Amino acid sequence: MLAESMLRELREALGSKNVLSETEDLLTYAYDATAAMRRKTPDVVVAPKSTEEVSQVLKIAQKYGLPVYPRGSGTNLSGGTIPLEGGIVLSLLNMNRILEVDTENLTATVQPGVIIQDLNNEVAQHGLLYPPDPGTVTTATMGGSVSECSGGLRGLKYGVTKHYMMGMRLVLADGEVIKWGGKTVKNVTGYDLTALFTGAEGTLGIITEILVKLIPAPEARKSLLGVFDDVDKAGRAISAIIRNRIIPATLEIMDNMTLRTVENFTHAGLPIEAEAVLLIEVDGYKEVVEREAALVEDVLQQEGAVEVKVAKDEQERERIWFARRSALPALAQKKPTTVLEDATVPRSKIPEMLKAIREIAHKHDLLIGTFGHAGDGNLHPTILTDERDKEEMARVEKAVDEIFQVAISLGGTLSGEHGIGIAKAKYLPLEFGEAGVRTLRRIKEALDPQYRLNPGKIVIRKE
Amino acid sequence: MGIYSTLTSIEGELHKCMKCGNCQAVCPIYKETRHEVGVARGKISLVEALLSGETEMTEGLSERFSLCTTCMACNANCPCGVRFDQIILAARAEAVRQKGLHSGKAIAFGALKRQGLFDLGLKVGSVFQGVALKRIPGRKSGSRLRFEVGIGKTKVFPNLAKRTLRSELPEIIRPAGTAKMRVAFFTGCMINYFYTDMGKAVVEVLIENSLEVVIPNGQGCCGIPASVNGDVESARVMAKRNLREFENMGAEALVVACSSGGSAWKHVYAELLSDEPKWRALAEKWAEKSYDIAEFLVDRIPFKEEGLGRVERKVTYHDPCHLNRGQGIYAEPREILIKIPGLELIEMKEPGRCCGMAGSFSLIHPELSDQILERKIQDIAQTHTDTVATGCPACRLQLESGVENADLQEDVVHTVQILAESYRAGKLEPGV
Secondary structure, eight states: OOOHHHHHHHHHOOGGGEEEEEEHGGGGGOOOTTOOOOOOOEEEEEESSHHHHHHHHHHHHHTTTTEEESSSHHHHHHHOOOOTTSSSEEOOOOOOOOEEETTTEEEEEEOOOOOTTHHHHHOOOOTTOOOOBBBTTTTTTTHHHHTTTTOBTTTTHOOOGGGGGEEEEEEEETOOEEEOOSSSSSOOSSSSSHHHHHHHHTEEEEEEEEEOOOEEESSSEEEEEEEEOOHHHHHHHHHHHHHHTTOOOOEEEEEHHHHHHHHHOOOOOOOOOSSSSEEEEEEEEEHHHHHHHHHHHHHHHTTTOOOOEEEOOHHHHHHHHHHHHHHHHHHHHSEEEEEOOOOOOOOHHHHHHHHHHHHHHHHOOOEEEEEEEEEGGGEEEEEEEEEOOOOHHHHHHHHHHHHHHHHHHHHSSSSSSSSOOTTTGGHHHHHHHHHHHHHHHHHHHHOOOOOBBTTTTSSSSOO | OOOOGGGGGHHHHHHOOOOOOOGGTOOOOHHHHHGGGGGGHHHHHHHHHHHSSSOOOOOOHHHHOOOOOOOOOHHOOOOTOOOHHEEEEEEHHHHHHHHHOOOOHHHHHHHHSSSHHHHHHHHHHHHHHHHHHEOOTTTSOEESSSSSSOOSSOOOOOOOOOSSSHHHSSEHHHHHHHHOOOEEOOOHHHHHHHHHHHHHHHHHHHHHOOOOOETTTOOOOHHHHHHHTHHHHHHHHHHHHHHHHHHOOOSEEEESHHHHHHHIIIIHHHHHHHTTHHHHHHHHHHHHHHEHHHHHIIIIIIIOOOTTOOOOOEEEEEEEEHHHHHHOSSSSHHHHEEETTTOOOOOOSSSSSOOOOOOTTHHSSSHHHHHHHHHHHHHHHHTOOEEEESOHHHEEEHHHHHHHHHHHHOEEEEEHHHHHHHHHHHHTTOOO
């Protein structure tokens, strides 16, 4: 039971409307977008409006010995915001202001509760772009996507969140506030804490201000669709595009199972007999886009595509990307539970990875559709199941284990963009070994010895 | 068993939700409160907790269920096709079954069940409305509350009509010459008691198109305010009365000029009466020939274009949620508007965004309703138009209030009123 005095202190610090303590509200902070996770209701939810208020919350948490779980929109896919040990959920949604767009230094300063799309709408007025675009771009917060180091469809050419981080303001576990980085491109002063805290999933500190790099928005873009009757050929086409020194903004793949499901859902005229399709977009100056699109078309044909479609106008372009965007929703409608993984391999290993996933699906008698960011090796094997079916869920777990093992054996990683959270914490030794996990733990304990911040995520406390 | 009878009826909808949170992008309430309970995903998790026994129905829970304008923007944005409107209606009905109806609503819906009593109350109200409401100087209509009664003092209410529409018009109105068809007009309460100008415009346009209009005297409240708040029993009584009265008069088609009324006739009656086969069959029969007025004029008739006179208006159109997402009608009103000579249609930024009225929602949550309205009014202001057209009297009330409070010089009218204005102008123009 929560101490009355603590609630009072929180209300005094934040104002009572920013402190939620009724069960009917608390129940709605027991989950996030991760499938098949155990729910856990927090004891209280607070929504501070400033760095100072965040610091006060952490001091109160320290005084009463409660864990603090930072949360944005709760759209992550690794259980990253579930309050495993109860305590305080710290919502950053009230800190939702864009503080500055600096068109000379090409930076933006935002509070963590700003929605990614809102930032992009704002900078678009200056002809600029903040490239990271996870599937949740219209809902996810900047704080959440920095903490998870989100990727998205443009990773191949533009990189991911960490490539745009220039600095941040942070509240540490004991409530102390530090500021790191700045608007200079070059900065080697001290350890690169900005890099450390990006992707730290809120386990090391609470980010209360974010300084990101912006780039000029590309002038033009062109989309293509390549149809393949063989996954290997599609895989070779991916390598061939890159070998020809073309870096598309987006290079996506959908397997047969995904294609069939999407077509059934959208009736967009997709080739359901195909073993794989590649969806490609090049962007940049108009002239460059024309040249690159033509080159990509040639390469696709040389690599044995049975059909290549080039989007002639915005409408056709939209149709291609509508099919891609429909992949997850279409798959999700087939069964009640959708386990979406993001194991990632070097792009040259994509065909092997696709084959391995198919074998795993067959072996465990599971429905797995695979689509994803082929250009950067980040696939989304999506297992369709029903969490009420215990026997099938056991098979799902085995399949997930094997997917991770294959990814690592191919020189890949457990998570390309969704993060470790609760869901993948137990697999870390597979990738780092015990010494690697010990190193993570020493960093965690140096900054947060009490395991106050987002406990139970990434680094598991030693008993 | 339908959604109004049991909570388990929506279990399938609940299982579809994968908690992705996409509803956050479009929920007007969540945009203001930023509390998870405001958005569909939050309330779905509450219904799940209720069904699993993790929590029981409390006053607090039923209060949380009131946090929804049923604008259906989440339905439209849901990758899994979850019908959240069905979930929230079932949850509210369950709350009423377990906890009873909020006392103010109980009295209101009780009175609406007995339309005569309600009529009398409002008649007295129209005489005495000055006691509670203060007319706004310089405006021909609209009043503000003189004192705070828990629903906010900012809202501008339309003045009650001196005579209700249905007492002013005969039950059957025939056009000159032979009628092409007999059309029944379901007026709905707001048009009958407040916006009689809208109702008269509907009749005027129908007559102009050589249609016979019947306005059954025995019709009453559509029942939506009751069903939306979980008072299923009252809603069923109202549904049956309306079905009976219209069946007695008979007509080839039924038109409404109000989005709640349209939803009632097209969807809700059959669902409400799904456990009573005879009534359900009657509801389905009428559902098939029920039309929104714009839909009727464009898709069924089509309306007469000769005789349309110039209307010099710059118009922006607000999509009522229950007309747009609820009935799929967004093209038809625009089609009418662009055919009117002299009229310029200028779209606002998000015409389909909820205005925050949502019937009694605006009375239970006046501040929230005002915040949602404010965004809408900003979008309207940016169009630099002189007229807001819409397809629903409830939206009209809300928008008039917002426009008045923001000091904008905009007329807020129903699309059909502008059409009537154009026919009238046509008669005065030489050679048309």
